[in-house]
Amino acid sequence: MESLRRGFANIVSKIRKVPIIDEKTLREVIRDIQRELLKADVSVDIILEISKRVEQRIKEEKLPPGFSKRELLLKVIYEELVRILGGEQPYELKIHKQPYVMMLVGIQGSGKTTTAAKLANFLKKKGYKVGLIAADNFRPGAYDQLKQLAEQVGVYFYGDPKNSSAIDIARKGLDYMLKEKVSIVIIDTAGRHKEERELLREMKEMEKAINPDEVILVLDGTIGKQAGPQAEAFHSATPIGSIIVTKLDGAARGGGALTAVAKTGAKIAFIGTGENIDELELFDPQSFVSRLLGMGDLKALIERFRAAEMLDRKRAEAIASGKFTLLDMRDQFESLRKMGPLKRIMELLPSGLKLPKDFEKMSEESIDRWIAIMNSMTYEELLNPEIIDRSRIIRIARGSGTRPGDVKALLIAYHRSKKLMKKLMRQRRRSMRGLEYFGV
Ligand SMILES: Nc1nc2c(ncn2[C@@H]2O[C@H](COP(=O)(O)OP(=O)(O)OP(=O)(O)O)[C@@H](O)[C@H]2O)c(=O)[nH]1
Numbered sequence: 001m002e003s004l005r006r007g008f009a010n011i012v013s014k015i016r017k018v019p020i021i022d023e024k025t026l027r028e029v030i031r032d033i034q035r036e037l038l039k040a041d042v043s044v045d046i047i048l049e050i051s052k053r054v055e056q057r058i059k060e061e062k063l064p065p066g067f068s069k070r071e072l073l074l075k076v077i078y079e080e081l082v083r084i085l086g087g088e089q090p091y092e093l094k095i096h097k098q099p100y101v102m103m104l105v106g107i108q109g110s111g112k113t114t115t116a117a118k119l120a121n122f123l124k125k126k127g128y129k130v131g132l133i134a135a136d137n138f139r140p141g142a143y144d145q146l147k148q149l150a151e152q153v154g155v156y157f158y159g160d161p162k163n164s165s166a167i168d169i170a171r172k173g174l175d176y177m178l179k180e181k182v183s184i185v186i187i188d189t190a191g192r193h194k195e196e197r198e199l200l201r202e203m204k205e206m207e208k209a210i211n212p213d214e215v216i217l218v219l220d221g222t223i224g225k226q227a228g229p230q231a232e233a234f235h236s237a238t239p240i241g242s243i244i245v246t247k248l249d250g251a252a253r254g255g256g257a258l259t260a261v262a263k264t265g266a267k268i269a270f271i272g273t274g275e276n277i278d279e280l281e282l283f284d285p286q287s288f289v290s291r292l293l294g295m296g297d298l299k300a301l302i303e304r305f306r307a308a309e310m311l312d313r314k315r316a317e318a319i320a321s322g323k324f325t326l327l328d329m330r331d332q333f334e335s336l337r338k339m340g341p342l343k344r345i346m347e348l349l350p351s352g353l354k355l356p357k358d359f360e361k362m363s364e365e366s367i368d369r370w371i372a373i374m375n376s377m378t379y380e381e382l383l384n385p386e387i388i389d390r391s392r393i394i395r396i397a398r399g400s401g402t403r404p405g406d407v408k409a410l411l412i413a414y415h416r417s418k419k420l421m422k423k424l425m426r427q428r429r430r431s432m433r434g435l436e437y438f439g440v
């Protein structure tokens with residue numbers, strides 16, 4: 001995964017360095033992302049999907065005030081990578097009964113036995129009383145391998161190298177664990193068959209006989225996107241509760257395995273990142289992507305976006321309840337500026353119309369200044385102008401290259417408009433009642 005990390009770190013630093021995010025840089029960035037994902041063995045359809053979505057979202061999504069296009073691009077890349085890795089909801093271990101029985105399945109050499117011990121170690125550290133059962137009576141040495149690991153971790157163990165029936169071993173093992181009041185039992189199975197079909201059939205049999213609470217598929221991360229079809233084959237034989245992808249340390253194709261598996265809809269619970277007993281991690285797409293992009297401040301950026309999105313919802317509520325905010329005022333000024341020169345707009349108005357005094361004094365420059373002031377405010381300030389105190393006024397003035405007096409004048413005008421709007425709303429409501437009569 002190291003090369004993928006380096007690749008994405010380069011993309012991020014490029015996004016931070018380019019002077020502007022225009023169409024050309026966007027195309028370049030998307031091409032860089034494609035190249036990295038291709039190197040990681042991510043399948044072409046997933047790569048095309050992510051490229052299309054990044055491009056589309058950058059074009060269509062509106063930029064909340066106080067954010068740059070650069071930040072939006074980082075956020076979109078982050079979110080799209082999280083999405084292809086399984087989304088924001090990570091796997092959750094739900095131990096709902098005792099003993100809770102987990103059965104590990106997977107093809108030969110995928111890392112079942114090692115992972116069984118790692119998982120036992122992980123759960124023991126969480127405070128559970130854990131037991132391991134060696135239901136692999138096929139591979140010579142399988143029993144000793146797990147027994148040794150169980151001793152190393154310090155958990156309960158059951159196995160019987162003389163018994164030729166794996167199902168019988170599992171049953172007897174469960175009896176033993178029940179007697180010992182073990183709370184989580186992990187059953188290690190054989191991955192003997194090169195032929196997948198035969199293995200799937202056996203797995204089904206074992207599953208029926210033991211009825212485990214969770215079947216965990218162990219997949220070798222070095223096989224890349226092939227992990228997808230393999231996960232699907234297993235899943236159609238027995239519903240897979242969760243997946244563990246192993247050997248992600250140094251696996252250049254790890255990204256391919258993770259995205260292919262996530263696409264099947266199965267939850268990746270853990271990833272194996274080394275041969276040692278403690279090299280198992282709960283898989284959380286969000287923290288995985290944060291690390292991949294190598295940015296500690298990314299989380300803060302995403303949180304700022306989330307906050308802005310929440311304020312967006314609040315704004316919708318404010319509009320629905322008829323509250324007039326600085327955002328509305330800015331919208332009005334902006335559309336006024338788009339209409340053309342002020343003088344011409346004035347000429348178009350009916351001659352007898354008496355304009356408010358403020359309006360007559362207004363010039364293009366003063367409107368632009370007010371827009372600049374409002375652009376220097378945070379979204380929260382625009383929505384709740386009441387919170388703008390002295391220190392905020394000074395900051396806003398500095399940010400917009402104006403004087404604090406200008407900011408104050410704007411706030412006074414806002415309060416006057418707000419009162420006026422209230423009055424107008426009341427009048428309109430009254431006259432609406434009249435208009436209803438005419439079917440308007
Ligand atoms: N680098 C690395 N090696 C791993 C990881 N997980 C397992 N291995 C290695 O992969 C090899 C096979 O692991 P096992 O746990 O024996 O695999 P298995 O699925 O039980 O194999 P069978 O019992 O033959 O089906 C061993 O050499 C492990 O040390 C991992 O996350 N990283």
Ligand SMILES: [Mg+2]
Binds near residue numbers: 112114136189
């Ligand atoms: Mg094994």
